[in-house]
Amino acid sequence: MPLHPDLAAFLELVEMGRWSGKSQPLHELSVAQARSEFENTSLILDPSPPDAIEVQPLTFTGADGNPLPARLYRKPGRGHAAQPVILYFHGGGYVVGSLDSHDSVCRRLAGTSDYAVLAPAYRLAPEAPFPAAVDDALAAANWLVEQAPQLQLDAGQVVVSGDSVGATLAMIVAMTAVQDPQRLALRPAAQLLFYPVTDITRLRDSHRAYAEGYLLETRTLEWFYQHYMGAAGNRHDWRASPLQSTTLPALAPACVMLAEFDPLLDEGREWIARLEASGTPVTAVIQPGLTHDFLRMQGLVAEVEGIYLEVGRWLASR
Numbered sequence: 557m558p559l560h561p562d563l564a565a566f567l568e569l570v571e572m573g574r575w576s577g578k579s580q581p582l583h584e585l586s587v588a589q590a591r592s593e594f595e596n597t598s599l600i601l602d603p604s605p606p607d608a609i610e611v612q613p614l615t616f617t618g619a620d621g622n623p624l625p626a627r628l629y630r631k632p633g634r635g636h637a638a639q640p641v642i643l644y645f646h647g648g649g650y651v652v653g654s655l656d657s658h659d660s661v662c663r664r665l666a667g668t669s670d671y672a673v674l675a676p677a678y679r680l681a682p683e684a685p686f687p688a689a690v691d692d693a694l695a696a697a698n699w700l701v702e703q704a705p706q707l708q709l710d711a712g713q714v715v716v717s718g719d720s721v722g723a724t725l726a727m728i729v730a731m732t733a734v735q736d737p738q739r740l741a742l743r744p745a746a747q748l749l750f751y752p753v754t755d756i757t758r759l760r761d762s763h764r765a766y767a768e769g770y771l772l773e774t775r776t777l778e779w780f781y782q783h784y785m786g787a788a789g790n791r792h793d794w795r796a797s798p799l800q801s802t803t804l805p806a807l808a809p810a811c812v813m814l815a816e817f818d819p820l821l822d823e824g825r826e827w828i829a830r831l832e833a834s835g836t837p838v839t840a841v842i843q844p845g846l847t848h849d850f851l852r853m854q855g856l857v858a859e860v861e862g863i864y865l866e867v868g869r870w871l872a873s874r
Contacts, residue, residue: 559770559817560845562857567769567847583779587651587682594652598660602855605660606667608632614707616676616699619691620684626696627655628707629666629673640713640874641672642748643700643729647720647849649780650681650689661719661851668868672709674700678725681784689784690795693725694732694740701741715871716744716808719851720820721780723752727798727827730807746874747810748867751820751848752827755799756781757791760822770817772848777819799826806835811870813841813863818848839870 559567573579582590614626630639642665646658655677666673676696679688697716704711716726730747732740759774767774785791794801810831814824821842828840843850843863854860 557816557844559847560857560859563845563847563853566856567771570771571769581773581776582652583773583776587783591652591654594648595654595657598657598852600855601849601852602660604855605663607663609663609666611659611663614674616696616703618679619688619695620679624677624679624692624696625655626674626676627659627662629662629675631666631670634672636708638704638708638710639672640670640715640745641674641700641704641709642666642669642715642717642871643697643726643742643744644673644675645678645693645696645718645722645725646675647718647722647750648680649777650686650721650784651780652680653722658719658722658852660854664851664854664864665717665867668864669871671715671871674707674709681780682786685786686784686789686793687795689721689725690728693729697729697740697742711742713745713874714742715746715748715874716742717748717750718752719750720848721753723749724754724798727752727754728795730810731794731798731801731804734805734807744808746808747812748870749810749812750851751813751815751818752824753777753820754823754827755797756785757797757800762821762823763819766817766819766821766847770819770847772819774819799823799830804830804834807831809837809839809874811839811841811867813843813867815846815848815850816842816844817846820848841866 610630612628618624662673678692701711718726
């Protein structure tokens, strides 16, 4: 189907801003400017997230031994029983993004399911290049298991989740739980992955077809990867490019949602095929008419509410 009309109108405004010099793509900004720009888009894409959600600020110890922030989201009136939980990693190319930029996503996930949502931060590049984000994600997963009783969370019912590179981190947690269980105390019950990055080693047809004009741009992806991996980084490392893993055992059941107009579409499809070939149960959905980052767009595209309801039904079926 064609690009959603409301999204198309928004992207036309973005393009007009670039022609007039009022805005620039992220890859033409400094890192600090790109981070600020990305944060500001949250106020445009979803300005009124649910406020009837309890949000508890937390702190955990990252892989380097320093404290990192986290947030626990819950619907009110839940009682005192241990609650299943979504461990959610935000997107942003390992360079931008934060707990604030994805606050609306976590609120909506908590509001459309009986799951709590635990969102940990992780160190960003270029200050903390690969594999810092991976190591912090694993540290957060181990911390969740350790703290689950105090937080009234059920460590046996954890869905690892995220969007974009946050989905990649969730995938790596799920893979590590099977391939290197001594490193990880968590055994995910399921995976909930939104438009993941699965291979940063090469371009595919969707990178070329949707290179510009569809919110996330192919040149921006490369800018992210250069900051994350550095000049000497091994982009074939499976922790950066899960599709490059030589073997893939069956993992926790996965729901993978992709966007029709996304440079990452083809690598997302390939990952779904790899999961299916491994024997992993997969629910695969390509959201028609939408671009990358659709989870943050409920204030722009009314149909995004239906996506959250779809996610809630999938979680209820676990």
